Amino acid sequence: MSEVSLGALDLESLRSFVIVTQLGTLAAAAEQRHRTISAISMQIKRLEERLGTRLLFRGARGVSPTPTGETLLREARELLRQHDNLLARFTGRGLSGKVRFGLPEDYARELVGQVLPEFLATHPDVLLEAVTATSGELTHLLERGELALAVLLDRQNRLRGGEPMWRTAPVWAAAREARIDGEQPLPLALHPVNCPYRALGLEALEAMGRSWYAVFTCTSIHALETAVEAGLAIGILDRQRLTPAMRVLDENDGLPTLIGGEAKLYFGRSIAKDSRPAVEALAALLRERFHQRAPWPGERADNSAFAIRGGASGDRRN
Known part of the structure; x- marks a missing residue:
């Protein structure tokens, strides 16, 4: 019985494809791979010809994988990982x-x-x-x-x-026995600016017209959690970080629901x-x-x- 040859995929072209999808543009991939844009483009074209399908959508702001490209991306990552591990194991490098x-x-x-x-x-x-x-x-x-x-x-x-890797689950966290006075400004324990949960919580409070003030501001997550457990202030934590000394506050406490992100x-x-x-x-x-x-x-x-x-x-x- 004769052997049927289906050809082979070029590993370096696969590496370029993976990097193009990660960075979103041929120019960025070319810079990373120390090649010209035309060389990267030719590698992608050869892959598409070899597989007989379109792998990338091309637009004014860059490129993104087609549904077939998404499938190839997952398979290519695993193939390259196995290849690199195999090479390292047998060469000792x-x-x-x-x-x-x-x-x-x-x-x-x-x-x-x-x-x-x-x-x-x-x-x-x-x-x-x-x-x-x-x-x-x-x-x-x-x-x-x-x-x-x-x-x-x-x-x-x-x-x-x-x-995208995983979804976040932000919640309002208070000491177990804390009670909220809806007529008073909300005492908060916050991180400084550039913290996603800080921005999320303050935007939600401002949208409902709820006043607040910062009782405690710090860069340490451990110190912030301690302030919440002690009843000093309300914090914004991932649900999985709550301790037995804390409870979640919600609409029943007059606080808006916090929408998770990625x-x-x-x-x-x-x-x-x-x-x-x-x-x-x-x-x-x-x-x-x-x-x-x-x-x-x-x-x-x-x-x-x-x-x-x-x-x-x-x-x-x-």
Whole structure:
């Protein structure tokens, strides 16, 4: 019986396709891959010809994957991950380079405990630096080229695109025995500006004409939670962070419902060529663990300020 050849997909073209969909433009992908725009365009064209289908929608603001392109994107990521792991295992050359990863403090313990140790165990030659900050501050770092990868909440974040990871669940949190006087301004415990939950809560209060004042303002999520537990003020927390000493406030307490948003994964625009495979590997692990599933374990998360291999630590939320 004769062997039927279906041809082969070029791995480098697949890498370019994945990066184009991540960054949203051929120009950005060309810069990342150190190639010309025409070279990237030709790789995408050859993929489309090989597969006999259109992979990208092209518009004035950039490109986005077609439904078929979305399917290929998922498969290509897994294929490239397996290829890189296989090559590293047989050649003895694992991933290297530096990955500076930004994340909101609310999720620091979960991401550190569930993902980063596994990543470093698999890729011990990678220099991983984790940074916690508000989503607004992380946005600034991405724009300045100071982060290779980041998880951001979709408020206080002006960046376009991003890969949706999980939904957030913000609620009004008060001490267990707290009672709210609807005739008095609402006492709040808040983080400074650039915090998504702060913006969400204040906009909701202003929309209903409810007056408020800040009793306690800090950058530490742990200190804010302590202020809420002590009955000093009302806070805005993810539902999973509530402790037995807290309760949720809702319409029965005269407060508006808070609408959840999304945590999204973003790539930096200035990633060194030798670090790109490591950045892709960490992104793949994050998708595997947290796509459409918030990273909360069965137990409550505590505040976490940390540094990994010289990474910057922080004590900021969201």
